[in-house]
Amino acid sequence: MPWKQNYTVSDEKTLLDRELHWPDGARCGVQIVVDLSVASGPQGITAADLKSSRAEFGRAVGLDLVLDVLKRYELRATFAVPAVIAEIAPDRITHILERGHEIAANGLKHEDTSKLERQDEAERIGLATEILRRFTGRAPAGWFLLPRQKDRFAAGAISPHTVDLLLEAGYRYLGNGIADDIPHYWVSDFAARRAILTLPYYYHYDDQFFLLFPVAGTNLENPESLARNWRAELDAQYKRGRWFSMTLHPHLIGFANRLHVLDEFLAHMHSLPGLWNPTGAEIADHWAANYPQATHLKLEQSVWKDYPGSLS
């Protein structure tokens, strides 16, 4: 067995702080991801989800308020959009694009495809890509597998086929991996060195885990804790000259009782000189130009041995 398989998805060591260089001498990269899904669990967006008033808030008022805050601080975001949302609200997609943000895919209806047959997953990727192409005029560069509040695990679910299918469909990046805090390569085949650029995600910087999480009534409303996590990570990464990424949901963060926390945090971000704030596709460009797989994916020789009595 190749030693990485079933244990690791990337090479042995991250890029050090001093190895990182950002465009125009910028000091630190910041990425904002806005998830337009209103799915509550692994089944993806359901009729019940769409009939909720907060879903409507998220598409209309909440989205407008989040867009306004981004504009106030001259920040651009990557929108992770389930294809069904583009069908439901195409004018919102146009509006987001007009403001200079990027539209990426977040599944067909943000369903968990990790247990599906390859062909089933492939069809869903194909259809979602086609729908988003129809409403944006181009195929999305990035594909997200973001988690939902009622998922068993908080990092998103990937199947053994996902990376290969995304590469075949022409995707340039996977929107959320968690094995690093900078862009890195997710390897699907070590022998063939087949990999996709993967952007970092961490649920401690995702609003949905701090705002009435996991369901209303559990008293887990912690916007201040969310803000402290954002602030501590951004300041630490800025000092290192590294990378910061956060994830927002307009149907959650858009409410006034929470939005002020976002506003104050982005004001702080805006005050830091030398930030580079790309969208997903721009990161992919920068990575391809400066940290290409051919020279920067360092897969060591296998030293793994199988033993009776041990997991292989």
Add this chain to the structure above:
Amino acid sequence: MTTALVREIAELKAVAQHHAARHEHIQGFHWPEGVRIAVNFTADFDAMLLRRLLNEPPMQLAKGEFGGRVGIWRLIELFDSHGVKATIFTPGRICELFPQALRAAVASGHEIADHMWEHRVPKEADLEEDHLLKCKAALTAIAGRPPVGTRSHHSAGLLRREGFIYTSEGEADHLPYYTRDANGENCLVNLPFHYGIDDAMYFSFAWLASGNEAQRLADPDKVFDIFWNAFWQQYRQGGYLNVCLHPFISGRALRTAMLDRLITRMKSLPGVWFPTCEEVARYCLGKFPPRTA
């Protein structure tokens, strides 16, 4: 009825007494001249191995992989910047997955100790021995010397036979104490670690099947206060602190920054010693030897 209840009480009493007899508290414990507290920073470097054992999905494993790709390097950098010598409890399989980081830790003078071959202790005696020997061999090859400590429930007799002198997995005292097997034999120093001073309790989502309502999403300020208070209460009484960290958790930039503040504040007080666990264990054995080995 009453007779049965009386017998049950007697049995419970016997169990408690037998269990207590396995632990020998050190009377009149004190640190070397000039030392008021010893702080062991320990890192349980299992990365994705526990998630793999539990057969969790790939993204969960990737979360653990962060510890090997990124987190361990950051903790080494943090400890080195403060002159802190840490102890890294390392499953043997990690030597095959992240050898570069372990070699860097050894080069910086940190201790490499046992944390089970693949993060479990097999119930079958033969396989348990096999796993311990495999782990010992792997750690020896990386560190250039055999490990003398463990954080595991490996059998004390086996550990003693293989040259181990301490374990770090119980909380029968604030201070280091001695622990023995069920027959009252095979004494090991125990360097107590408390779950209340473990980063996983505050930051690790889905730790051992916890439900979503019970998630651990604390921010660093809250945990700074908890850790500092734990330190301060021990400092006041000349005690001991074992801080349990996981590279995939505390190696995140926001938490390494918090630990940097914590260590800086600890160092502002006189008499704070940051040894490896091995140094503490050898000090105990030399200065306060157990009644019987």
